[in-house]
């Protein structure tokens with residue numbers, strides 16, 4: 413198992429040399445943030461990122477993510493050009509020996525929260541989601557008045573994108589995902605790259621937009637589209653956790669045993685209602701995800717991919733990118749490494 417840590421590149425307020433000081437971290441999860449969505453990732457730029465990571469004695473283990481252009485999700489004729497670029501980017505990853513690619517297939521918004529700094533009883537803050545609050549937002553003017561999203565789209569851009577999705581239902585989105593996977597997975601397999609789709613966060617439709625990667629049935633359908641070890645899942649416990657009907661431990665074991673879990677996001681959440689929750693510290697006692705049983709199941713299933721602490725709280729007065737401060741994710745990393753050492757009965 414490669415314990416890894418997300419790094420947002422040179423603009424991340426957290427430098428690699430700080431991440432390196434978390435003793436258990438071996439891998440870095442990162443991306444190119446200056447390539448327009450849909451364009452090919454220049455190989456030399458990926459190589460430069462890899463070099464920067466290696467200069468701090470870490471390894472670029474995962475690309476998260478190469479974003480999937482909306483035209484691919486919408487199934488527009490222009491998708492073929494973007495899919496070609498995607499395939500070329502995957503080939504470059506493979507040529508450089510970067511083994512895992514995380515991506516998602518969520519229309520328009522790749523994650524959604526109603527509050528980015530909900531205060532918890534101990535004074536820390538965490539991201540939270542309240543479906544009523546989200547449902548009360550009217551997007552018809554193209555304005556999403558939520559902190560963190562205000563600048564993601566122009567009003568015009570958001571409006572036209574939502575219009576484009578008006579005719580796209582769940583089955584259409586599945587068909588478009590199928591078209592994409594049939595085109596890219598063989599290239600990933602040839603290149604030695606394992607793709608893992610990130611589940612929808614939260615795992616239900618928002619703003620009337622379809623969302624399909626939400627549960628075991630969806631995972632089963634996904635892996636059946638192309639039967640390849642390169643067609644897998646990024647098992648994000650924090651994204652799936654709000655789905656109270658899902659047995660995360662059973663699910664992670666089931667798909668890991670079939671060789672379809674190259675990457676795990678370990679995050680804990682506390683459900684506060686049918687469709688509301690907030691994020692918590694990583695440990696079992698803090699939320700509804702049984703992190704111990706999950707890690708034990710992963711070990712039993714022979715997990716050999718990368719795992720990273722996902723969103724942490726903001727603690728000790730730290731300010732920064734919501735969910736991606738250093739302190740709580742570092743605590744999470746140490747906790748997860750401790751669990752792993754215990755369940756496999758050896759240090760790594």
Ligand SMILES: [Mn+2]
Pocket residue numbers: 610648650651677722
């Ligand atoms: Mn995640």
